[in-house]
Amino acid sequence: MTFLVGENGSGKSTLVEAVAEAYGLNPEGGSPNASFSTRATESGLAADLRIVRGVGGRRWAFFLRAETMHGLYTYLESVGTFGLHERSHGEGFLEVLRTRFDSPGFYVLDEPESALSFSSCLALMGVLHDLAAAGSQVLCATHSPLLTALPGATILELSETGYEKAAWDELALVDHWRRYLGDPTAYLRHVLG
Numbered sequence: 001m002t003f004l005v006g007e008n009g010s011g012k013s014t015l016v017e018a019v020a021e022a023y024g025l026n027p028e029g030g031s032p033n034a035s036f037s038t039r040a041t042e043s044g045l046a047a048d049l050r051i052v053r054g055v056g057g058r059r060w061a062f063f064l065r066a067e068t069m070h071g072l073y074t075y076l077e078s079v080g081t082f083g084l085h086e087r088s089h090g091e092g093f094l095e096v097l098r099t100r101f102d103s104p105g106f107y108v109l110d111e112p113e114s115a116l117s118f119s120s121c122l123a124l125m126g127v128l129h130d131l132a133a134a135g136s137q138v139l140c141a142t143h144s145p146l147l148t149a150l151p152g153a154t155i156l157e158l159s160e161t162g163y164e165k166a167a168w169d170e171l172a173l174v175d176h177w178r179r180y181l182g183d184p185t186a187y188l189r190h191v192l193g
Helices: 011-025 066-078 089-100 118-133 172-182 186-193
Strands: 003-006 061-065 106-110 137-141 153-160 161-167
Touching: 003 011, 011 061, 011 106, 011 137, 061 089, 089 118, 118 137, 172 186
Parallel strands: 003 137, 003 153, 061 106, 106 137
Antiparallel strands: 153 161
């Protein structure tokens, strides 16, 4: 279980997209069988990556990408998964988790918390924990202090100077959330004038 954290523009999404694409996953999301495209925006980094699968490595993989879920829902409905567009954004995410994250493999997630409530993020943590316990590998780009608290996870903090392995309680995002929740006005006075 590896989490990538950092500010917007630090390269988290570019990196997870490239890893997913280099692994053979659709850069807009889905399993290796997903074949849809709405608009190609890939960076080209995937061509420079070499993915190494160990002996006995799982072949099942899935890329869950928050920003392209509408297109993924449309594709999944066209091949027989019904009712995703009729659900709320978060309920659709949870259905994808329930039906596609159910066996060991390689899972790539890009900001999955964007559609999820606090309790749904906890449910996602349970899914990720179970996948890791079953031998899956998970790579997740996130802004969520909740998700990154998953015990046993490796956290890499990306910045303009590269990346560093970090402990959860040392993350800038954890520090900012703690301080904000302790005193919202300390932050809001700079935003609201």
